[in-house]
Amino acid sequence: MKFIEARKLIHEYIRRDEEGNVESILTALDEVDLDVKQGEFVAILGHNGSGKSTLAKHLNVLLRPGGGTLWVDGKDAEDADNLWAIRQNAGMVFQNPDNQIIASVVEEDVAFGPENIGVPTDEIWKRVEKSLKSVGMIQYREHSPNKLSGGQKQRVAIAGVMAMEPKCIILDEPTAMLDPNGRREVLEAVERLNKEKGVTIILITHYMEEVICADRVYVMDNGKVVMQGTPRGIFSQVDTLKDYRLDVPQITLLAYELRKEGLQIPEGILTRQELVEAICRLY
């Protein structure tokens, strides 16, 4: 079952001067195709300005495409009547942990989504508890968000989205402002939601290490999808990735460099264990 089907999406940012004449056109999305199956973990990689965030914002109709078609959860995104149904099922977590927390108490913020969609009070309490447990933040339910770390705040944001019981969560660079510990916390929570609860995950990022556990990876550059495949497949193309201003994890890069020097290391090494085994086999 397809959750997202996008065909030839176009989005242009048009700059006008004072008289309303067109000064410049920035094509943020240039005929983008995207397919995401229910339950998949899809990562969208790209440097800053590649169009990945713009694409993300189309998936829950925060932005409307200038051309092309988009079907989310079997519903046409162009149809205004579908707006709230789509947003309920395609939740979004943003980059800045503070700027998406609305309430001053953790549990009240997690309740914001359900309150908006008219969930009855008793059910709201159940959902808040379930969501906070699913991200490991239940002990902080009465805390003020101000005292939490970045990673904890992002987990609260994820819980806030989970409380609406969406089929899919889109995360737009959720770890860009976090330290390594925070990044790990968030990714573990996201992975758990995907594996244990079957939530479709679309992760937008420019950190290669986060992409390792994805089912499929899309690479964007200049508004286009330029690479597609499994993490292993993508990671083997180190030079191409460098051209797109991206990087590979140090381990993958080392494997690549050793192979360049003639060592028969297999392509697409992702983890340290794999590289250790590969090298020892040859030794």
Add this chain to the structure above:
Amino acid sequence: MSIILDKVNYVYSEKTAYQIQALKDISLKIEDGEFIGVIGHTGSGKSTLIQHLNGLMRATSGGIYYQGQDIYDQDFSRHKLRGKVGLVFQYPEHQLFETTIFADVCFGPKNQGFCKKDAELKAFTALRSVGLPEDYWYRSPFELSGGQKRRVAIAGVLAMEPEVLILDEPTAGLDPKGRDEILDQVAKLHQERQLTVILVSHSMEDVAKYVERLIVMNQGSVLFDGTPKEVFSHYQKLESVGLAAPQVTYLMHDLRKHGMQVQGTATTLEEAKHSILQAFAEKGKPIC
């Protein structure tokens, strides 16, 4: 000797219920021209430490000396110190406020008392040294991308011609290419101007690649102070305080455990590569 810290202590909210000792008896010597990395978990005192080096924060006890002078002395101008010890905070692009980039970069030198012409000359040089093309200079800061704005902010500090440059996580939020560009630029400045550079970072790989000396902060104290190789060899202790060694260091240790004769102290990709290839060569094994 650039900066000496002598048993520096700093306590937040002293004498209240919320008292926190952010710095505990820190004694450090920073020499001219060093390229130092400072790492530590969030809350270890790194930010507090660097804000003491330019006099922004005042130590609760202990002494700080700049070029031999006591910075807490009555006659010492801490205002002047800020021009000598430039501090670039995290997300420095948030401090931009002028209508044009050029005007914003002139802010620092103007505050130092330089006349308009001199300030402009310094801004010119600073913008050049961060590699921002001239046709951007008269634009509003808000028309630029995040990475470009960050370079403008760094130029704003460089325009004061500091002898010491401190950068607090200069690569936060940037994409991989952006990160490389900023760090390469900083390394270049260190080389060309013999600037003393202090880099606070969360990335072990970045730090291993660029710095000559690594200070590890933990709960307000200095845990380790040495070359990256020395520091990362204590990777187990680093892990126990919530840090790590670069990926390659772990790899090398794993290979040694399997009996391979490689350098367990390698901290950069280059070193790891050479060591592995050398091990193969020495064993006489053909590579293909």
Add this chain to the structure above:
Amino acid sequence: MLRDITIGQYYPAESVLHKLDPRTKLMATLLYVVSLFVFRGAPGFAVVTAALCLVIWLSKVPFGYMVKGLKAIVVILLITAVFNLFLTPGEAIFTFWKLKITYEGLQNAGFMVIRLIYLILGSSILTLTTTPNQLTDGLEKSMKPLNKIHVPVHEIAMMMSIALRFIPILIEEADKIMKAQLARGADFESGNLLKKAKSMVPLLVPLFISAFRRANDLAMAMEARCYHGGEGRTKMKPLKYRRLDGTAYIIVFVYFAIVIWIRIA
């Protein structure tokens, strides 16, 4: 210093006051503030002080924590004191040059200062024992009748709630910006009034921009979570009066009646 502003900061605790309906607390605070300007003389002062002490004790918020917020208004207190001291007509008890301090002046200054302190402390109790969400929920429910004359009650309540949530964040941001500008040699202290005002530009411009950016982000996040105004919203913590509130209302009305009676008598 900027971090010490306790206005708007919720202090979690298990107290009687924390359990009260916010509408009860709002009404109580309103009547309390009015009573501060109504009371006269020592007996009135005693009643008001007793009420305040009782409420502080009931709140289980550490007194030291509450008093921190007073530091911010020391200047206002001083100005009030000075104005009242020197500008109140009456029998002079102390004169130098053209300025005279009267007995009435001393009295007025004293009472005004105390009123202000009590005002701040009393209002702080409200925000310390009530989460901003509860407060705005309380205001929203109380002001609901205004909907009939097209006052956007829900939107106002939402705005206030968000403003309260972001006060500490913006204060922290202002602190960061100030430090960054200080590191560039900015001087916020010296100079005449005009110069000081000018020196605030490098602080205020980035702060405003940051506030706008946050507002933009927040609006997107709210829409992403299906916010579409007040229509059809349910509540996690709907406001329901309980017996405790009834008791509280009675106590508050009795208190107010006593203060008025003392004034009239």
